[in-house]
Amino acid sequence: MRDAYRRILRYVPRYKVPLLLGALCVLGSRLLMVYAPRLLGQALNALERVDEGGVAEAVALGWTFLGVSVVAAALAYGMRRLLVGTSRRAARDLQRDLFAHVEALPATFFDRTRTGDLIARLTSDVEAVRFSLGPGLMYVGGTIVLFPVAVASMIDLSLSLTLAALVPLLMIMLVVRILGPGIMRRTRAVQESIGDLSARAQESFAGARVVRAYATEDVEERAFARENEGLVRETLSLANFRALMTGSLYVLGGGANLIVLWYGGRQVIDGDLGVGFLATFMLYVGMLIWPMISVGWVVSAFQRSAAAMERIDEIFDRPKEIPVLTEPVALPDRIRGAIRVTGLTFQHAGAARPALEDVSFEIAAGSTLALVGPVGAGKSTILSLLTREYEPPAGAIALDGADVTSIPLERLRAGFAVVPQEAFLFSNTLRSNLAYALGGELDAAKAREVLHIAGLDEELEHFPKGLETVVGERGLQLSGGQKQRATVARALLREAPILLLDDCLSAVDTQTEARILDRLRGAMRRRTAIVVAHRLSTVRDADHIVVLDAGRVIEAGTHAQLVDAGGWYGETYAEQRLEAEMEGLA
Ligand SMILES: Nc1ncnc2c1ncn2[C@@H]1O[C@H](COP(=O)(O)OP(=O)(O)OP(=O)(O)O)[C@@H](O)[C@H]1O
Ligand SMILES: [Mg+2]
CATH class of the missing domain: 3.40.50.300 (P-loop containing nucleotide triphosphate hydrolases)
Incomplete structure (x- = not known):
C-alpha cells in the first residue's frame, strides 16, 4: 500500500500550503467540537443554581457555545474546501499525466489493451485514489484528533461512566468488522453487475446494424434483461445486508445512550456528576458513533484506492516509445525520401509466425513503389515498420542512408504522410x-x-x-x-517527403479511383510514395512493384516485367481485367 502511494505522494508537495491549512482546520474544528458539549453541560448545570445567578451564567455560556459552534463550523467548511479541493487538483494532475503517458505508449500496447479498461483506469480508478486522499484522509485525520480528545474529556468527567459507554461503542466496531466484509463483497458484486450491464448495452448499441440485419432484437433484449435481473438480485442482497447493519448500529447506539442515562443517572442522583454533564456525555456518545462506523468503511476505501493506484501504476510502468534506439546520426536538414529495406524479418508480439521474412527492396527518392499481394501478406506491417509504429530490427530499414532506429521518432515521423488502411x-x-x-x-x-x-x-x-x-x-x-x-x-x-497509402481507395469505384490517381500523380511526383493496393490497375504506373506473399517477396519488377513473367501478379492482373470487362458488359 505504501508503495502504491509513492507516486501519488509526488503530487502532494506542490499543494503544501492548502494541505497544511486544511490540517490545521481539521485540528481546530475537532477540538472545538469536543469543547462545545462541555459548555452546554456547564450551562445546564448552572440552571440548577437559579438563585445564585445561574441563569445569567447559563445565558453567557449559551452565547459562548454559539460562538464556539460557529467557529467550529467555519473551520469544518475550510477543511472541506481545502482538502477536497486539493484532492481534486491532485487527481487532475494525475489524470493529465496518465493521459499523456498513454498517448506516448507504443502501438503494441494498444493492440492488447481494451479501451474500456483504459478509460476505467483514467476515471474511476483515479477517483478512488482521490477519494482516499481527500475525504478519506479528512475522516482519518478528524477521527485521530476527535477520538482521544473526546475520550479524555469524558474520562475527566467520569472514568467509570466512560468505560460503561465505551462498551456498546466498541461493539459497534465489532459489528462493522463482522458485517463489513459481507457489505464489501456485495458492493463489489453490484459494481460488477453494473459493469456487465453497461458492457452488454454498449456492445449491443455499437452493433446495432448487425442486430437489425439479423433481426435479433429479442435475443439482445433477453440478454439485457438477464443481466438486469442479476443486478437487481445483487442490489437487493446488498440492501438486506445494509439494513441488518444499520439496524444493529441503531440498537447499539441506543444502547450506549441508555447505559449513559441509567448509569450516569445514578451518578447524578448520588451527586457525583452534574446533570448537565449527563447531556455532555450523551453528545459525546453521539459524536463517537460515526467514527466507529466509518473506521471499517474508511479502511476499505483505502484498500480499494490502493488497488486502483496499482492499476494506474501498471500503466505508468509501461515504457514509452523510445525516440532513438541506437546511436543518433546526423540527418540532412531535409529528408529526401530514399528508402532501403534489407533482410527485414519481423514478428508481431504474440504472433505464431513472422509477418515478414527476409524482405529487401529499395526506393529512390521521389519514385513510387507499389506493394501488392494477397491478404495478410505483410503489406501494412512494412508500412508500420517504416514509421516505427512497431520497432523494426536495427539495420534493416534505412532512410536517406540512416538507420530508422537511429532517427529521433518525431523527426522520422515528420517525414511521412500516412493514410492508414482503416x-x-x-x-x-x-x-x-x-x-x-x-x-x-x-x-x-x-x-x-x-x-x-x-x-x-x-x-x-x-x-x-x-x-x-x-x-x-x-x-x-x-x-x-x-x-x-x-x-x-x-x-x-x-x-512530408514520403507518402504512404495503404489500400486507401478500396471502397471507391474503379472510375473514380482512376480519376483520383491521375490527380494524385502530381502530388506523388514531388514525393517518394509507397502505394499498397489490391486492385492491380491502381499500381501499373508505379516505378517499381514488389509482390509479397506470406511475408516473403515472391516477385518484383515493373508492371510490364511482372505481366510478362506470368507469376502471381500476371495471373491476378489478367483475372481482375476479365472481371472488370464482365462488369462493363453487364
Ligand atoms: N498487431 C498485430 N499483432 C499480431 N499480428 C499481426 C498484427 N498485425 C498484423 N498481424 C499479422 O501479420 C500478418 C501480416 O499482416 P498485415 O496486416 O501486414 O497484412 P496485409 O498484407 O496488410 O493484409 P491486408 O491486405 O489484408 O491488409 C498477418 O498474418 C496478421 O495476422
Ligand atoms: Mg493491410
Whole structure:
C-alpha cells in the first residue's frame, strides 16, 4: 500500500500550503467540537443554581457555545474546501499525466489493451485514489484528533461512566468488522453487475446494424434483461445486508445512550456528576458513533484506492516509445525520401509466425513503389515498420542512408504522410479533421485543392455545412469511400517527403479511383510514395512493384516485367481485367 502511494505522494508537495491549512482546520474544528458539549453541560448545570445567578451564567455560556459552534463550523467548511479541493487538483494532475503517458505508449500496447479498461483506469480508478486522499484522509485525520480528545474529556468527567459507554461503542466496531466484509463483497458484486450491464448495452448499441440485419432484437433484449435481473438480485442482497447493519448500529447506539442515562443517572442522583454533564456525555456518545462506523468503511476505501493506484501504476510502468534506439546520426536538414529495406524479418508480439521474412527492396527518392499481394501478406506491417509504429530490427530499414532506429521518432515521423488502411476521422468538423495534419489553421483554398485531388470536392457541395459539417459519430455519417477520401486529403495537406497509402481507395469505384490517381500523380511526383493496393490497375504506373506473399517477396519488377513473367501478379492482373470487362458488359 505504501508503495502504491509513492507516486501519488509526488503530487502532494506542490499543494503544501492548502494541505497544511486544511490540517490545521481539521485540528481546530475537532477540538472545538469536543469543547462545545462541555459548555452546554456547564450551562445546564448552572440552571440548577437559579438563585445564585445561574441563569445569567447559563445565558453567557449559551452565547459562548454559539460562538464556539460557529467557529467550529467555519473551520469544518475550510477543511472541506481545502482538502477536497486539493484532492481534486491532485487527481487532475494525475489524470493529465496518465493521459499523456498513454498517448506516448507504443502501438503494441494498444493492440492488447481494451479501451474500456483504459478509460476505467483514467476515471474511476483515479477517483478512488482521490477519494482516499481527500475525504478519506479528512475522516482519518478528524477521527485521530476527535477520538482521544473526546475520550479524555469524558474520562475527566467520569472514568467509570466512560468505560460503561465505551462498551456498546466498541461493539459497534465489532459489528462493522463482522458485517463489513459481507457489505464489501456485495458492493463489489453490484459494481460488477453494473459493469456487465453497461458492457452488454454498449456492445449491443455499437452493433446495432448487425442486430437489425439479423433481426435479433429479442435475443439482445433477453440478454439485457438477464443481466438486469442479476443486478437487481445483487442490489437487493446488498440492501438486506445494509439494513441488518444499520439496524444493529441503531440498537447499539441506543444502547450506549441508555447505559449513559441509567448509569450516569445514578451518578447524578448520588451527586457525583452534574446533570448537565449527563447531556455532555450523551453528545459525546453521539459524536463517537460515526467514527466507529466509518473506521471499517474508511479502511476499505483505502484498500480499494490502493488497488486502483496499482492499476494506474501498471500503466505508468509501461515504457514509452523510445525516440532513438541506437546511436543518433546526423540527418540532412531535409529528408529526401530514399528508402532501403534489407533482410527485414519481423514478428508481431504474440504472433505464431513472422509477418515478414527476409524482405529487401529499395526506393529512390521521389519514385513510387507499389506493394501488392494477397491478404495478410505483410503489406501494412512494412508500412508500420517504416514509421516505427512497431520497432523494426536495427539495420534493416534505412532512410536517406540512416538507420530508422537511429532517427529521433518525431523527426522520422515528420517525414511521412500516412493514410492508414482503416480510415479514421475524429467526431468533429471536416475542417478540423483536415487541419489535424497541419497542427494549425487551414485556409479554404488549400482545403479545396486537396479535396479536389482526393475527389471529394463535388460531394462536399452537398454536405449541409460544407467544410464546417461535423462528421463521425455525432454528425454526418460518411460512406466508407467518402471517409477514405477525406483521410487522403488530410495526408496530402501534410508537406512530408514520403507518402504512404495503404489500400486507401478500396471502397471507391474503379472510375473514380482512376480519376483520383491521375490527380494524385502530381502530388506523388514531388514525393517518394509507397502505394499498397489490391486492385492491380491502381499500381501499373508505379516505378517499381514488389509482390509479397506470406511475408516473403515472391516477385518484383515493373508492371510490364511482372505481366510478362506470368507469376502471381500476371495471373491476378489478367483475372481482375476479365472481371472488370464482365462488369462493363453487364
Ligand atoms: N498487431 C498485430 N499483432 C499480431 N499480428 C499481426 C498484427 N498485425 C498484423 N498481424 C499479422 O501479420 C500478418 C501480416 O499482416 P498485415 O496486416 O501486414 O497484412 P496485409 O498484407 O496488410 O493484409 P491486408 O491486405 O489484408 O491488409 C498477418 O498474418 C496478421 O495476422
Ligand atoms: Mg493491410
